[in-house]
Amino acid sequence: MRIVLYLVLLLSGSLMGQDDYFQQDVSYDIRVRLDDRRHELHGDLTLQYTNNAPHALDSLYFHLWPRAYSSETTAFARQLLRNGSTRFHFADPSLRGTLDSLSFRVADQPAAFRYTDDPDIGVLLLPTPLSSGATVTVTTPFRVKIPRSFSRLGRVGESYQLTQWYPKPAVYDRTGWHPMPYLDQGEFYSEFGYFRVQLTLPENYVVAATGVLQESAERDWLLARADSTARSLAQHSDLPTGYVAEPYPASSAREKTITYTAERVHDFAWFADKRFAVLHDTLHLRDAPATDVWAFFTQTEADLWQHSLTYLKRATRFYSDRVGTYPYPQVTGVQSALSAGAGMEYPMITVIGRSGSAYGLDEVLAHEVGHNWFYGILGSNERDHPWMDEGLNSYYEGRYTQQYYPERSGRMQVIPGREIDLDALGYRFLRRMGRDQAPDTPSDSLSQFNYFMGAYSKPELVLQQLEQRIGRDALDATFQRYYTQWQFRHPQPEDLYAVLGAEGGYLRDAMESTEAGNFNEAAKQQAKGVGGLSLGLVTDQEDGRTQLFVTPLLGFNANDGFMAGGALHNRTLEPKQVEFLAVPLYAFGSKQLAGFAGARYRLTRPLDRIQRLEVSAGVQRFSDFRPTAARLDSLDLVYGYTRTAVKTELYFDHPAVSQRSSSLYTRLINLRQQRPAFTEEGVLLDDPGVITTNFLQLGYRAAVDRTINPVAYDLRLEYRAGDPDLSREVNNLRLDGSLHGSYLYRRGRRIRARLYGGVFLAHTERDRTTSPAYSFSLVDNAASDYRYDDLYLGRNRDGGYGQQLEQRQGGFRAPIAAAFTYGRSNTYLTALNLDADLPIPLPIGVYFDAGMYGSRPTLSSDPTNAFNYVAGLSVNILRDQFHLYVPLLAGGTTRNLLEQRGNLAERLVLRLNLTHLLPWHLIDKLP
Structure with missing residues (x-):
């Protein structure tokens, strides 16, 4: 049978090589007990592994994914940080998880086992090589400490989401082993197999799982609960539409053991909650046995979930009609805790977080149910080719929402009656900023935004255009051939391209490059007229x-x-x-x-x-x-x-995941200042005088935007050409730069440091006793903004307007009046600015500024170095867009000048980043 199948596939042109296609056979027997007092699983795994490779294997790679939650150094933890999430990094160790207590035996003999550089990947060394066609029995006990809900596996209170929870062999295919650490962004590639899973837990837990429940008494109990739920929903018109803080019943002192079996699946997930309400129905598909349809949910959003069976049945029929008949005996939707997106799919079952609306629930359920085809039945390598699941599925999910919600042209309703097509928006945004990546890029090499654009949006847009090229019916027929030919067989991109035939090259070009343009725009415009x-x-x-x-x-x-x-x-x-x-x-x-x-x-x-x-x-x-x-x-x-x-x-x-950015720039500024002109006798002329100054800048800036310890620096060379019509034309050449760094010492609490330095390389008025606006300045007020780069509420104004300061040069947070020559230098300036958020639940911190600069008090004196400092409290509002500073300590001249200002209110400093609050600036910074 295998030879006949091989020849058919070879003639169809769907295989890479001549005789290298094979698939390993895996059979799982897992017995596990839930200890809900310690939040632990205690289990035993028996694995039958058949080697169908044309050569012997001397080892087996295992995924031990709960260990990804064991420390802040795992690939999972590092990726969360890269994507800006610090919740796991700063979590108490008691809330993290792990998998341990392993003791592998092969053919009932002890076997050596070692971990790789990734603690959630291990290698089982076989006592003797496993020859081609041979089967080996592997056993081990294991313990899982269930983490708080940080991603997919987790718990909230006594609600459990048991996913990626057991020791699992990696895929070995024609390209070799595929061991991969657990990631939050980036899904899975696992071997198809047979599962028999026995679960022991307190008897009042309601369980939803992959596979078919074997105990008729437990099934009858669920059906009775479903009948009770249906009657209760029918009797209430005021069901909750939002979150409900529903208490957990006490766990029963008695335990139950229930068994599930599943065939031709590559994963097993289960969810346990004593509060679950249950709904049940049966779906009859053409040329297929009846399919059980289940929904499990709590009181949260119960008003939405009362219609969940309709959504589940409709989505299953929709995909069956267009891609291929659903082959599994049941389909289940679960409303539970989830910290990895709006929903997550597993064979025969999907978990959904809060949805917010009936449309949102229907859409997410349809999307996750659709994964049964592209993720569950086809089993693509999503870690290396995420678009083969997410992108293909998003195309059909888009057609589902288009059919049942034709009034909604986009996915996101910003305000009532106005929607945004997020797929087109996201793709075009990154593309036009030059920040997009080829969709056929491994998940962990994609930036967070590019993961969504490359895995979801761009493939959907490409398939929409492909639909316009060949017709919807022809595209459906192609995917039906693809589904029939490759179900349960792990297709690769080249296999899909081959099935597409002449259009395969078009899809390949779009997926493997950043080329090509405004997908679907022309057709949409023509359709809309x-x-x-x-x-x-x-x-x-x-x-x-x-x-x-x-x-x-x-x-x-x-x-x-x-x-x-x-x-x-x-x-x-x-x-x-x-x-x-x-x-x-x-x-x-x-x-x-x-x-x-x-x-x-x-x-x-x-x-x-x-x-x-x-x-x-x-x-x-x-x-x-x-x-x-x-x-x-x-x-x-x-x-x-x-x-x-x-x-x-x-x-x-x-590289997108390097978090680096850098740019080289030039800037030419022409500043024309209108000033009153007088005759020699002091009579005001009708025409004002104009002072013209030109600045030419060459600059470089770079940053590594890490979450915990970001760093950035910039360097500028500036030439100032003064107005030649003035009696004293002043030209100068200055070099300055700054280094910024910070450290996140607690979630939401950061220590920041900035070092600034500048020197005049040439200055026609270096020895002047006065220091004009274009001199170096410790205090960045409006008077020292000599290029007029920033926006101020008042320039050359007394009183409170002088308390608005920025951070360009010295960055001193002390409102020294511009009339003083304090902090000005025609030679050099260096300054250090420190900030620290206090470890309290308020946006309050402390700051310290110190600086030194060169000055010449008189023409005859030698250069002197003046050192000053100021420190105080800070209030950070609107995420660094508005700061209020209270100077409390100061030294030297700084203290004297602050005391001259008067009371504390007159010493306050306001930093209002008006330029960065401009809407177009905020939009451009979004990715």
Whole structure:
């Protein structure tokens, strides 16, 4: 029979080699007891392993995945950190899990066993090589300490999610062994086999599991519970729609032992909860035995789960009709704790977290049920080729929601009546930023965002376009051939490409590269008949038209007063190659036209190892001084500035999981400051004078954005060309840079450090006794913002406006008035800024700033070095966008100048990152 099957497949062109296809046979007999007082499993495994490889094996690799929860150094723990999650890293060791108490025997003889570099992978050394066609019996006891719910395996209270829980041999196929550590992002590749699992636990636990329950008494008990649940649901019209803190009943003193069997599955999962309500029905598929349909859920979202059987049956029939008949005797949906996405699939059973709506539950159930085909029955290698399950399944899930929810064109409803197509949005965002990766990339080599785009979104978009090329019926027929030919046989990408025939090359090109474009856009546009120009108030997703957005705006600064105007831009939620923004504002205080405008050109992957090139230009105009004396009102019209800048930045490409980023940039700034002009007699001229200054920058910045200890640095070379029309033209060349680092010492609590240093390499006025705005400065107030890079509530204003400080140079958090030459240097400056969040549940910390700079008090004196420091309390609000600092300690001149300000309220420092709060800046930083 195997030879006949081999010849059929060979003639169909679906195999890589001539005679290298084989599949190992595995049979599991597992007896396990749940100790819900200690949250442990105590089990015994008996494994029958048949070697169908054409050569002997001297060892067997085993997955021991509960050990992934044993420490913060496992691959699972490291990946969580890389993706920004610290919950497991800072968890108390008592809440973690493991698998131990192993004692392997082969053919009833002790056998050597050793762990690999990954503690959740081990190697069983066979006493004698297992020849081709031979079978060996492997046994071992084991204990599982069940962790808190951090991922898939876990517990919440006395609700248990037992997945990836037993010693499990890795796959050995035509390319060799496939040992893989457990990961949160990235699923599995396991050998098909037969399971017989005996579970012993307190008798009032309700169990949902892979396979068929063998004890008729337990089945009758579940059916009675299902009947009771159905009657209870029918009697209530006020069922919960959200979370319910449902208490756990006491565990029964008596235990029960129940048995499940399952054939042709590559995993076994079970869920136990004393609170489960149960629903049951039967599904009759064409040319197949009746299928049991079960739902297990708690009071949480009971109003949604009362319809779960309808969703489960509908999804199973939908996939059966389009891909191939469901071959298993039961399908089950479970509502339980889950810390790895909205839902997770296992053979015959799926677990769902909270869904939020009937549509959300139906969609997730359909998606997870669909995995029975691409994950469960076909059994692709999801760790190396995640798109072969997630992507193919997402395509059919999209068709399911399209059929039963035609009014919903997207997956995410942002506001009632408005939806976002997350697949297209996510793909185009990463693609246009040059940050996408080929979908056919191993799971752990994909960034978190690229995992969702590459595994789910892009394959679905490609298949939608393939559907348009060959027709929906033809595509379904192709997948039916693929399903029939490769069920229970672990197909690889080349096998799918072969079944697709002429279209296989198209799919291969899309999956193995970052090339190709706006999938499905042209067809959608043609179908919708879109075109022309559209105007909107709020940024939207691209819809095929030329989109402009006009948004009314209000503004304020102390120099211009209140401002009113609007923003005109073309920026959608996706980055565009050419973007522009114009924000004209009328200032009621200065009676001037103010605002800013800019444009950006973005080129993706222009050269090898270059992620993208961005060229941008912008102009802004505001007042920077507003006399308060009535006799100077006429000067209001001439105090202002116009800043024009052109920037070019090259972003270098780095492996996505390296968390590195770097760029090289140049920036040219032209600053024109309007100032009143007088005659020699002191008469004010009608035309204001203009001071023109140019700056040319060359800079490099890099970062490693680790969760626990990120680090970043930047280096800048800047040339300043003063106005040649002034009596004292000042030119200088400065080199400065900064190093940033931090350490997350507790979840949500961080220690930060910044080191800044700068030196003038050339300065035509190095020996001046005064230090103008373009000198180095310890205090980054509006007066020292000589390039006008930042946005301030008030420039050249007294009082509280001088308490708004930024962090460009010295970063001192001390509101020293700009009138003082304190902290200014024409030679060099170095500063250290330290911050530490306090270990309390409030956003309060402490800070310390120290700095040293060179100065020349008089023309005749030698250079001196001045050291200062300031320290105090900090309040961090809005995730680093707003800080309030309270200086409490200071030394030297700093202390004297702070004391001169007056009371504590006048010494407070405000750091308001206005530039980073601009909506387009926040959108670009999302990935």
